Amino acid sequence: MSDRTDPPEIARYKPFYTELEKGRNYLWCSCGRSASQPYCDGSHRGTGFKPVSYTPADKGEEVLFCGCKHTGTPPFCDGSHNNLLPDYPLDDPGSPENQAVPEVGLTGDARAVLNGGCYVFSPGKAxxxxxxxxxxxxxxxxxxxxxxxxxxxxxxxxxxxxxxxxxxxxxxxxxxxxxxxxxxxxxxxxxxxxxxxxxxxxxxxxxxxxxxxxxxxxxxxxxxxxxxxxxxxxxxxxxxxxxxxxxPLDPSQRQGMADRYFQMLVDKAVGSNVVTQFIGHIPLSKAEPHRHLYEEALIILSGQGCMWTENLKTPVRAGDVIFLPRKQIHSLEATNEDGMLVVGTIYPGDNPAINY
Ligand code: FES
Missing domain, CATH: 2.60.120.10 (Jelly Rolls)
Structure with a gap:
């Protein structure tokens, strides 16, 4: 272990999305002091921190380099940034920009289509x-x-x-x-x-x-x-x-994520390495718009709210399913006091806490 004594500095509270060049060596900043985030600029000297080297084997590999420097899987984000702040980063649904976002409704095939191929499907109407x-x-x-x-x-x-x-x-x-x-x-x-x-x-x-x-x-x-x-x-x-x-559902298995929680259902513990299913709770709030590197299906189990993409939104309620393409910017708002319970299936992916 290194001789470092201080916690790293938090460069930012979310990761850096990066497309890498095959064979190039990347030096990730672990101390948080570099002015060239997420890469090392030598500022760690004297801190006991050392940069972490990564060389991609594949052309165009997409990675999320940790920005908070608290990851357990350096140099990549493992979702730890979510627990460095007491509350999940939020957006104001009542802001003038959000108030101007038009609402779309269901089409004939029980889908409300948002930006980028994201949609909400209502099985009860199909x-x-x-x-x-x-x-x-x-x-x-x-x-x-x-x-x-x-x-x-x-x-x-x-x-x-x-x-x-x-x-x-x-x-x-x-x-x-x-x-x-x-x-x-x-x-x-x-x-x-x-x-x-x-x-x-x-x-x-x-x-x-x-x-x-x-x-x-x-x-x-x-x-x-x-x-x-x-x-x-x-x-x-x-x-x-x-x-x-x-x-089964088991409240003792819940993992905290700021003021939210989730429980893994299907994951590596039952032998599933690249498909992951979880159940999670979203409190009354609108999350800051964000993206994931996996494709996701989200089933609304209870509550109601609104699904937002770049410049469209649609209401969601219990029973609906949301399809989220990879890298699609989005925000799921819960509008009822008790919040919303959702079940997500992510693929390919093993960690629903990773967002950018
Ligand atoms: S940015 Fe550090 S764990 Fe996600």
Whole structure:
């Protein structure tokens, strides 16, 4: 360990988005004193801090160099900047600029389309297809501009659903209403309300509601898929190397993020390395506009608010799903006293706290 004694200086409270040149050596400033952020200019001399070197192997690699200098994964941001301030950075929805932003409504396909391919989809207003005892529709996918992930909405009123497969993709489920038994390639799990579930590549699944209550769920397929496949039989290929697949809500697992919190549902702990699902709380507020390097599907579980992009906005309420393309600037405002509960699926990504 170094001989440094002081905490680093905070150059700024968010990371630096940078496109890197293959093979070039970058020296990231760790002390926070450099005038050439995020790079070293030699100002660390005498502080005990040392710059961190990084050489990208790929052309055009996009990275977020930490600006707060408190990251646990130097030289890159790990979201630690969110907890250096007591409150999440906010924007004023009543400012003259924001008041002038026009509101868009739903189109015929139950979507309200914002800037950059971002949209809000209302499954309750969508035309559902039927297959055996399933009703379903596509929420996110190539037809709607997604590059990385697809998402489908399903309802099962009673009895075993057909066996559903997305081939060699990874699949993440979220039980949005009701409770169910989920069979994954021959192994059965109980899935309580608002739990997440993970299906590994090549596995298939079936969802059976508990008697007397329909179940509604969303399935994200990564990489994106055009449609689910229906199998005649359940395969017997459950990957026993990752035995835990259903993650219930658990307030003891919440992680703080300024005045917000989130709980990871599907992540590395159940074997999912590049698809991540979390549940989070947004208090009554409008976040400062920001971006992510991952593509995201956000399900509004409770509350209501407004989704903002550069110069458009649309109301959101419980049941809606928001599609956010990579790098799309946005802000999700909660407008009710209790705030909003949301479930996010990010891909490719493993940390919902990283924003820029
Ligand atoms: S900017 Fe330092 S952790 Fe994000």
């Amino acid at each position: 035309a559902l297809r039927e297959f055996e005892n399933l009703k379903y529709c596509a929420v996110i996918g190539p037809d709607f501009g997604a590059i990385y992930q697809s998402q489908f909405y399903f309802e099962v009123s009673a009895g075993q659903s057909p066996v559903i497969s997305f081939g060699d993709r990874e699949v993440v489920l979220f039980i949005s209403a009701g409770e169910a038994e989920i069979c994954i390639s021959g192994k059965t799990f109980y899935a309580p309300p608002h739990s997440g579930a993970y299906i590994r590549q090549g596995e298939a699944f079936r969802v059976t509601p508990e008697p007397g209550e329909p179940v509604k769920f969303l399935a994200s397929a990564c990489p994106r898929a055009d449609a689910p496949e229906w199998l005649e039989d359940m395969p017997d290929n459950f990957d026993r190397a990752e035995p835990d697949r259903v993650v």
